[in-house]
Amino acid sequence: MKQLITCLVLFITLFAFSQEADEAQLLAEKKANDFVYEGNSLAESEDFISAEMAYRKAISEQETSVAAAYNLANAYIKSDNLEEALFRLEQAAKGATSKDEKHRAFHNIGNVLMKNEKCKEAVEAYKSALRNDPLDDETRYNLAVAKVCAEEQQDQDDQNNDQNDENQDNKDNKENEDKKDQDGDNEDENEDKDQENEDKKDGEDEKDDEGKPKDDDQDQGKDQEDKQDKGQPQPQPGQLSPQQIKSLLEAMNNQEQEVQEKINAEKQKGVKVKSEKDW
Template sequence: MKQIITGLVLFITLFGFSQEEDEAQLLAAKKANNFVYEGNDLAESEDFVAAEMAYRKAISEQETSVAGAYNLANAYIKTENFDEALFRLEQAAKKATSKDEKHRAFHNIGNVLMQNEKCKEAVEAYKSALRNDPSDDETRYNLAVAKVCAEEQKDQNQDQNDENQDDQENQDDQENQENEDNKDQEGENEDENQDQEEGEDENEDKQDGEDEEDDEGKPEDDKNEQGKDQEEDQAKPQPQPGQLSPQQIKSLLEAMDNQEQEVQEKINAEKQKGVKIKSEKDW
């Protein structure tokens, strides 16, 4: 990018007053102009701090002093205080009453905006300057430079927006893929749980089947033996009410024999030990 032509110009605006104007206002205008002259001399000697103070005094004496605001802005430009410079130049543009004053203010506003890399805004400022002085080739040249700069910034911003959009789309795709993976994993887990539950159900059914087979599906031999026992029981004489059956009598006699044998064995054992036994029966 070519260097911008600054075209900073110091000027003094004198205001004409009618004879009817108040002498206080005339005196304030003269004091303001004197401070502007003082500031200009200090600026030429590059004492911009002192020049700034002089221009501020000029504005203090006469708030409508275009020269004070404009030249104060130029002092800020020299010290690269562009924010303050832009503020004072905008003041000067608003207070200006002639096309020449407006042209100078807008021209330098464009220069400050270009320093701040605000090319699009600078284009508008240079256009305003040319509206007040279409013959200024310097302003026309700066306008052309600002347009090129604004177009380059537009392309850069578009590229940045496209890059940001691509990054966002990639991020969205990644999130969608992660969501799909999570859904697939959840589906696999559900299938595994379902298979496990089905396996448990099959085991329970199998166990139930085995239990039923134990209870109801006994071997045929067992069934035959049970049937024979039942037939034998049915073939045996049934005892009459109040009487013992032959089987009961047989069982009772066998129990008595067994107990008598146990007593006899106990007596014999005691004899072998040589101790006196009891004659009473334990039972």
């Protein structure tokens, strides 16, 4: 009996708590709707700043309010704040529970993407909208426009890529040609340096460190000058020069004359003189 009473009390408590939670949720939903209505009135009067504040209050009361997020996105679209508008529309699409809510959210997502010239992404958004309402002619028309825009953008991207590739190829070819020209200039410069070094080497072979003729040339020039001054040939090694022969003959003549004078003197004295040496 005690256990039955305990379970009954627990059930009543949970029911009361659940009822209070539902009442709080209903109260929050009511407040959110009131702020949404207020925001709609402000948006109609084009007071978008005040409308934005009202929609934000609605979301703070009920975070999952699809109407508040969707209408706030529309206020951002009218004030040309497309980035915030896209964020709120995605929030509305995520929280939507009916096909109609999802269709309207994705349709407007496509419109915002088209304004941002993101045609390829817009195509996918319109396709998602048509999955929730295949009979909407406006969405179908927007999808067709988005497809044409996406194809044109793709063609333009391909053309730009081809142009970039061509420019890069031209740049690479130009760099290669410049490199070849530079290598050729360096090669010519090296050849000029080699020729200059060879000419310099030949010049050093002809002169000594002081720039004067070498010793061999000096000696040869000196010998030539001596020959010209004396007017006679130079003796060869191991031979007497004509001057030496002349001097020797004069010395021999002088010696013979002295011997002859001595013999004559001895004859006058009557003394016999030996003409040869004693052994």
